[in-house]
Amino acid sequence: MPAKKRRPGLRGCAGYRPRNLPIDVNAIKEMVSPKPPEGEEKLAIILEEKISQLAALDRYERRALSKRKALEPSSTAETAVCELASADSKDRLTVA
Numbered sequence: 001m002p003a004k005k006r007r008p009g010l011r012g013c014a015g016y017r018p019r020n021l022p023i024d025v026n027a028i029k030e031m032v033s034p035k036p037p038e039g040e041e042k043l044a045i046i047l048e049e050k051i052s053q054l055a056a057l058d059r060y061e062r063r064a065l066s067k068r069k070a071l072e073p074s075s076t077a078e079t080a081v082c083e084l085a086s087a088d089s090k091d092r093l094t095v096a
Helices: 025-032 039-095
Strands: none
Touching: none
């Protein structure tokens, strides 16, 4: 009987793969359709997606607060002047 010919160095090749490897069907299903994230992982993904919107909102809020603070003293001064003028005109009406 002639001996079976072997291809020299075939097992050393990087592309060598035995034909009878077991296939993990569950692992393939997980790669194709992974489970949706839950709990903290889901929250982290949502926050990561919305981080630019949250940053813009934060800038808007800081700018709005700064504008309100800038307007506050002048509106208080205007109110005080109006109250003084109103009180002064009432005094004139009652005295006269």
